[in-house]
Amino acid sequence: MLDCAIIGGGPAGLNAALVLGRARRNIVLFDHGKPRNAVTHESHGFITRDGVSPSEFRSLAHNDLRKYPSITIHNMEVVSIEKNSESAYQLQTQCGDTFSAKKVILATGLKENLPNVPGIYDMYGKSLFSCPYCDGWELRDQPLVLIAEHKHSTHMAKIISQWSKDLIVCTNGLAIIPDEEKAMLQKHDIRVVEEKIAKLAGSVGILKKVILENGKELERTGGFVITELSQPHNFASSLGYDTDDKGGIKIDNLGRTSIPGVYAAGDSTIAGPSQLILAAANGSLAAVGVNSDLTMEAFS
Structure with missing residues (x-):
């Protein structure tokens, strides 16, 4: 035995x-x-x-x-x-x-279960990651996105800001961040976008744009995802x-x-x-x- x-x-x-x-x-x-x-x-x-x-x-x-x-x-x-x-x-x-x-x-x-966003699996592990302590250094000072459908979005945004001050939080159509938290993030130049994401655009796994369903495009070169x-x-x-x-x-x-x-x-x-x-x-x-x-x- x-x-x-x-x-x-x-x-x-x-x-x-x-x-x-x-x-x-x-x-x-x-x-x-x-x-x-x-x-x-x-x-x-x-x-x-x-x-x-x-x-x-x-x-x-x-x-x-x-x-x-x-x-x-x-x-x-x-x-x-x-x-x-x-x-x-x-x-x-x-x-x-x-x-x-x-x-x-x-x-x-x-x-891991990723948010339902077209193109996310093509980017995951190449320009989108789940752990800023693991991959934040490689994305330092870049225009980043945090794709988050989770109540811990604000906490994660704060942590990511240590590596880049150019950060947008996309909640993919969900109003999950309270107004007072959005205001606090805004004071630190972190924008919250609640419109649903139509798709992620890029090539060979490298993110170039987050395209929203309202037609707007957010130019980003990488970022993080809160996974379930x-x-x-x-x-x-x-x-x-x-x-x-x-x-x-x-x-x-x-x-x-x-x-x-x-x-x-x-x-x-x-x-x-x-x-x-x-x-x-x-x-x-x-x-x-x-x-x-x-x-x-x-x-x-």
Whole structure:
């Protein structure tokens, strides 16, 4: 029986695997190869790895993990997890293979849903992004747009203004920003446009114009999008762990969920900004939680 099965091959899952491998735990890492950041060309904010592509990061991480013989990597998707005894979980993959593990770390990340704007998928990951801490530097001092259908639009606009003072917030036909907040943004030369967006225009993924349904055109060279995030799986229904009002998995400071033996790490907990370095650190904490609990159980 495995000590731990890690579901998800992103930075959280990879770092959890590294910590557990170094702790001499017998583990398996499942990576279905469909990461949320597949559209991203470069990842930023991770010291010594600033500007690394997601594919290069994954390759380097796998090279690190190969040093530890107790780690196995399977390029397949886990479709179900069920508790089969007091001390083990049974996992089944899309190929029908089954695995048993004492502990499970969910590091599956999140699924992004973009606003319904024609052309947005062509631009996303090239000139439109979701995290200013990850991509704000590359867009510094450019005329930017924030496409937001979310109540946190004002907060995001304030954050983006650190990188560019030429910012327009487009709410795509929704009156979601209160008048007092619009007035406050206007004082800082941030314009709010509530007209519905007809389409985004540009070439090879680089934004040139936001075209509104009223015919007006906003010349912009890039920007940010507030995405709706959701869990990419239905493990909550079978395992029964608690989630918060945003759909994030509730965890303690070492990644433990409300269900003994089940841990979570990375973006699936929606604990903060979706940064590479934060997800990796989160994975390390969950691995420490797993190893600590396994050790204490062996002495009990």
